[in-house]
Amino acid sequence: MRSIRECVDSECDSISRVRPLTDQGMVAQVISHALVRCGGIHRSVTLYSLSFGGSNFHVHPRTYVHGFLQKQIKTAIIILTKKIKSMGKIIIANWKMNPQNEKNAVKLACQSDFLNVVIAPPFPFFGAVKKVLKKAKLGAQDMFWEEQGAYTGEISPRMLKKLGAHYVIIGHSERRALGETDTIVNKKVVAALKTGLKVILCIGEPRQVRNKGLTAVKNFISKQFKADLKGLNLKSYNSKLTIAYEPVWAVSLGRYDKHGKSDTPENAGYMIQWIKKFLNSRFLIRNSMVLYGGSVNLKNAKSFLGLEGIDGALVGGASLRINEFKKIIRISQSN
Numbered sequence: 269m270r271s272i273r274e275c276v277d278s279e280c281d282s283i284s285r286v287r288p289l290t291d292q293g294m295v296a297q298v299i300s301h302a303l304v305r306c307g308g309i310h311r312s313v314t315l316y317s318l319s320f321g322g323s324n325f326h327v328h329p330r331t332y333v334h335g336f337l338q339k340q341i342k343t344a345i346i347i348l349t350k351k352i353k354s355m356g357k358i359i360i361a362n363w364k365m366n367p368q369n370e371k372n373a374v375k376l377a378c379q380s381d382f383l384n385v386v387i388a389p390p391f392p393f394f395g396a397v398k399k400v401l402k403k404a405k406l407g408a409q410d411m412f413w414e415e416q417g418a419y420t421g422e423i424s425p426r427m428l429k430k431l432g433a434h435y436v437i438i439g440h441s442e443r444r445a446l447g448e449t450d451t452i453v454n455k456k457v458v459a460a461l462k463t464g465l466k467v468i469l470c471i472g473e474p475r476q477v478r479n480k481g482l483t484a485v486k487n488f489i490s491k492q493f494k495a496d497l498k499g500l501n502l503k504s505y506n507s508k509l510t511i512a513y514e515p516v517w518a519v520s521l522g523r524y525d526k527h528g529k530s531d532t533p534e535n536a537g538y539m540i541q542w543i544k545k546f547l548n549s550r551f552l553i554r555n556s557m558v559l560y561g562g563s564v565n566l567k568n569a570k571s572f573l574g575l576e577g578i579d580g581a582l583v584g585g586a587s588l589r590i591n592e593f594k595k596i597i598r599i600s601q602s603n
C-alpha cells in the first residue's frame with residue numbers, strides 16, 4: 269500500500285495547475301483523492317461526509333474506519349500545509365511582440381526559468397524557448413478556435429499543445445483593441461479548454477468605465493464574464509481557468525490613454541476579491557486563480573503580490589527587463 273505522503277504528492281502533481289491549492293475546497297479534494305489512493309477507499313454515489321480541520325472529506329460509509337482515517341487525514345493536512353507554503357504565487361511573462369531575435373528570447377527564457385512562472389513568447393520563438401525551459405511553463409499569447417482549415421495566419425489550440433504550450437492567454441485588452449469581441453473570446457476559451465490547454469482569461473474595464481465608479485466597473489466586468497464564459501460547464505474546467513484582472517487603462521502605462529497609470533493595490537485587491545466572489549456565486553468556480561496585470565514592476569510588485577487573495581501577476585514590460593523580472597519572481601515566492 270502507498271503511504272499517505274506519496275499519495276498527497278502524486279495527487280498534487282496530477283492537479284493540472286502550476287499553483288493548485290488555494291482554497292479549502294481544493295484542499296479537501298486533494299486529501300479525499302489521496303485517501304482513496306492510499307487506503308483503497310472506494311468512491312461511491314453514497315458518500316459519507318467527514319469534517320476535519322475546517323474541510324469536508326467524502327468517503328464511503330462502509331470503509332469509514334474512524335481512527336485510521338482521522339490519523340491519515342491529520343498527516344495529509346500537515347504534508348499539504350507544508351506543500352502549500354512552499355508554493356509561490358504564479359507569475360506570467362507576456363513578452364508581447366518582443367524581443368527582436370531568437371538569441372535574446374533564449375537568453376531571457378533561461379534567466380526566467382523558475383517554478384510557478386509561465387513564459388508567453390511570440391510564436392516564432394516557441395521551439396527555442398521550449399527547449400531551454402526546465403521549470404517554467406510555456407504559454408501562448410493567443411490562438412484561433414478552429415482545429416484546422418482555411419484560416420490564414422491563425423494557429424490552432426492543438427498545434428499549440430503539440431508545440432509544448434501549457435497555457436494560452438485569451439482576451440488580452442491589446443487583442444480586444446484590435447477588434448476581438450466577447451463572442452470571439454468565448455469561442456477561444458471553449459476551444460482551448462476542450463483541447464486541454466489552461467486558459468488565462470484577461471478581463472478589465474476601460475478608463476471611461478472606471479471614471480464612472482466601482483458599480484460601473486463591476487457591471488462591465490460581470491457582463492464580460494457572462495459573455496466570455498457562456499455555455500461552459502465550468503465545473504469540469506474550474507481549475508484550468510486563470511483570470512487576469514487587467515484594467516485596460518493600467519496596461520503599458522498610458523499606451524491607450526495619456527492619463528494611464530497602474531491601479532492602486534487597494535483597488536486591485538478589492539476587485540480581485542470581488543471577482544472571486546462573483547465567479548463563485550455566478551459560475552460555482554472556486555479554484556480559479558485570479559491575478560493582477562497592468563504595469564507591474566519592481567517598485568510596486570511587493571504591494572500587489574502581498575495582497576490577500578491575489579494569486580500572482582501578469583507582467584508585460586518588466587518581464588523583458590531580466591534583472592527586474594528575477595526580483596519580481598523572488599518577491600512572488602516570498603509572498
Ligand code: 13P
Pocket residue numbers: 362440514518519520521561562563564582583584585586
Ligand atoms: P505591462 O506590464 O507592460 O503594463 O503589460 C501588462 C500586460 O498587458 C500583461 O499582459
